[in-house]
Amino acid sequence: MSHQDIAPLPAGYRVQLLAGHEAIGPAEVMAFWADHRAMPAGEAVGRVHEVLFVGLDPGDELVAVSTAYLQRSRQMRMTFWYQRVFVAPEHRMGNLAFRLLLAGRDHLRALYESGADRRAAGLMVEVQHRGARAHLVNAVWRSDFTFVGQNHGGDHMRVHYFPGALAPLP
């Protein structure tokens, strides 16, 4: 699924890289998470350094955050970027979460292709949001995320490989 294949964001909403953003930094993200009780404060301290993209509403208010971290998958025997997205409840419409996911996919893939960051061969997502999972049940999404199994909680795991990624055979 290209960016053109999903509905556009509602007027005025946008997705931007946190790095280099003038008005929003780690403190604003921490406050946003705390306001919405997105996670315990102790966890937020660690995750704030994993922030990748932010979603802004028409008033330039922070309404969504995506984070990415590296983790080795025992099943795949490969290292992937794992991406998580939190959207403020009152802004959970208009595909904002999916836009953040695709922005992260494109950003990390570009880093891989340029050689700037080749630590991971692809991007893994665990589809925890029940609404999203019920809606996106195809084994292969058009956005090139392929179903590779379920985790212990029954969440679908999907992988997007970067171009030229190799499978690490025993």
Place this chain on the structure above:
Amino acid sequence: MADPDPQLPPGYTIELFAEQAAVSHEDVIEMWERHGAVGPSVSGRRVHELLLVAISPDGEPASVNTAYLERDPDLLMDLWFIRTFTDRDHRMRNLGLALLLKARDHFDQRFAGGDDTRGSGLGFEIENVGLRVHGDATGYPVGATFVGVNHRGNPLWVRYFPGVLAPGPPA
């Protein structure tokens, strides 16, 4: 990744085993056993899994593939697994790949037409240690995607049929 050239050498044909009369079950068993590919204890059962046969210009079986349905306990999906054997005298002619492409098209069409929706895709399990080299995570061998190391410890690639759905949560 574009599929490699699947063209057959002159004089060779590929047929659905069930729809041809030139090659019999006994011909295939003889080929398997002559090359030690499939032993007598297995050939009698596997011969009923024959899907496609490549027939040489002399009317002999040059390469065959078999297909069986198996549930993958990690994906919680049923997949078609394909085995291919090519007679040593007919190797280096891309027969194995040609059979694989034909098998893919065959299963795609049957799934899309609703004739056989038992499997959700094609599974490719690399058991041969000699073949365990680094491979593309996507595209190998016919648009399949690496989905991990399976319950037998073998690397598994899957090519889902177009439009197939992922399973629901475990019971």
